[in-house]
Amino acid sequence: MAKLRIGIIGAGCRGIFSVGALFSTDFKERAEVVALADVNRTRAEAGREFLRIDADIHDDPLALVSRKDVDAVVVTSLDCLHEQHCLAAFKHGKHVFVDKPLAITGEGCLRILAARRKAGTMLYMGFNLRHDVVLARLKEMAGKGKFGDILSVHAIEHYDGGRTYMSRWNRLKKYSGGLFIHKGSHDFDIINWLMAPARPVRVSCFANVSSFKAERLPFTPRKGIRPGPTCTRCSYRDVCPDKASSEDMARGWPAAMKDSYLKMWNGTAAKADGYQKDLCMYLSDKDTHDQGIALVEYDNGATAAHAEYFATSLNNRRFMIEGSLGHVEADLHESTIEFRPRWSSERASYKLTRPEGDHGGADTVMCGEFLDCVRNGRTPRATGADGAWSVAIGQACELARAEQRVVKISEVLDIKSLLLKSGV
Ligand SMILES: NC(=O)c1ccc[n+]([C@@H]2O[C@H](COP(=O)([O-])OP(=O)(O)OC[C@H]3O[C@@H](n4cnc5c(N)ncnc54)[C@H](O)[C@@H]3O)[C@@H](O)[C@H]2O)c1
Structure with a gap:
């Protein structure tokens, strides 16, 4: 073939x-x-x-x-x-x-x-998260009606790597749309997937830069010696716990990968386009947030909350579902799902085996599915329409944050048009 x-x-x-x-x-x-x-x-x-x-x-x-x-x-x-x-x-x-x-x-x-x-x-x-072993199982259980009707979903992401957004293009909305689009689109997609066929209707949101600002530098600068502008050039790189130069990021990687990474981001490559990956995350200009919470209402009255934190040492996502038949918690770091049925003191716990590979093995499954879908004309697990719904929630969040109001999804997405244009 x-x-x-x-x-x-x-x-x-x-x-x-x-x-x-x-x-x-x-x-x-x-x-x-x-x-x-x-x-x-x-x-x-x-x-x-x-x-x-x-x-x-x-x-x-x-x-x-x-x-x-x-x-x-x-x-x-x-x-x-x-x-x-x-x-x-x-x-x-x-x-x-x-x-x-x-x-x-x-x-x-x-x-x-x-x-x-x-x-x-x-x-x-x-959307690699749809191929995560824990979330795929959670969706399967939800689809079988194990939790009853889904009334509410809480999603929390702690992402240590998110601090480096403040050093790169991701920190500016003109490049990333804002972090509720850039990062939150993953989580909103999972919430939409769990909530389906219900659709998001309106959003409110609060988000701020609370950690990555000058007054929270994790060391005291000496008089007359300014930190930054990049980790590579910073006088405090030996004392800063957040340093993120290419060398810092690639520390401990296999030699071939480290070598390529440094060639991709340092020396001639960096001179050619001035793309800096290690701006001081505390002093960089930014119009995105380092912590925030979004609230979403669905057309069946269900509600969702998504919180994201980028000043943290944790790397985890947790999803909690309130179903008409009980409460469920999924923990991606622990690879566990725990279900507590309503009207009962029982609990059912599942510990899943996570395959090797990036994003907990999900990238491999996703790329394999892409090849299958193209070869056999199969419908992907996540379609373009799914992509559009999650971007719309993220965009509504960014607008809600900027204008301090509740934003309807229909303000940022022509839903009739989406239903007409959606498909594989
Ligand atoms: N699914 C996930 O979990 C996940 C994780 C990380 C990144 N991403 C996404 O992957 C994409 C890339 O992110 P990244 O972290 O690899 O960024 P990156 O900065 O490492 O790579 C982006 C590349 O795009 C190139 N580029 C810039 N302008 C270009 C143009 N006009 N034409 C062609 N190339 C251009 C840059 O030179 C750079 O090599 C983003 O959309 C990001 O949101 C997804």
Whole structure:
């Protein structure tokens, strides 16, 4: 059987070390990465070397999407570029795998869905959390009615790695849409999945920068010696517990990966585009939050809360469901689900085995599903419409936060149009 020929737009961390690595190793019998596109050629070359592939490199994503020998395009560029890269790929009749978020606005998502419809190809939404062993089991149990009707969901994410958002492009809404889109779209998607067929209706939200600001520097600067501007150049790098230069990030990694990572982000690559990954997270300019809480109401009266914390030493997501038949807690770090039936003191506990691989093995399952879906015309576990709903919640949160009011989903997403344009 012929391999699926893949072109990747955005040869950064996700494009190379996660998705690109999976398609070129685990799935090399079924797929081949034939082209990489990135505005930074040095970065793409280092990525290609890491993947040990023979792919062509394009500075212009349009050159990649117009290649006849590319069947499918993986979009792992910055969030704000997903729309233009998906539209270009569909224009040339390619299948598309787009990492979350689908776009950074509800309108942008609808334009992508319209383009997919016209192309008649596959839009695969890269929501790896749907393939997490714990959440997949939780959904299966919910689908079987084990918890009864779902009345409320609480999701909490603690993400230590989120501090580095404050050092990178993610910290600015013009690139990421805001962290309720960039990061929260994952969690809103899981909540929507659990709540289905109910749909989100309105949102309120509170979020702030509480930790990553000058007055909370985790050391006392000496008089006249200013910290930053990057960890690499900072006079306090030996005392700062949050230092995040490329060397710090790659410490302890396998040699080949570390070597490629440094080539991708330091030296010639950094000089070419000035992309800095290690701005001082306390002093950087930012318009996103480091902690926040969103509330969502669904059209059946169910409610949801999602909280995200990026100043923490924890790395965990927990989901709690209040069902008409009882209370459930899923803990991704512990890989556990605990169900406490109503009107009973019993509890049922499940400890799941987590496979190896990025994102608790979920990336591998997701990339395998993408290949199956393209090959067999199967409907993906997460569709473009799912991507649009979660972006709409995130966008509504950002608006609710900015304007200090309750925002209706219909203000940011033309729902009728979505129902018309949705599909595989
Ligand atoms: N599913 C997940 O859990 C997950 C995790 C991390 C990142 N992501 C997503 O993956 C995407 C990439 O994130 P990342 O962390 O790898 O970022 P990154 O900064 O490491 O990589 C982004 C790459 O895009 C390139 N780029 C910038 N402008 C471009 C353009 N006009 N055309 C082509 N390439 C361009 C950059 O040079 C860089 O190599 C984002 O959308 C992010 O939200 C998803």
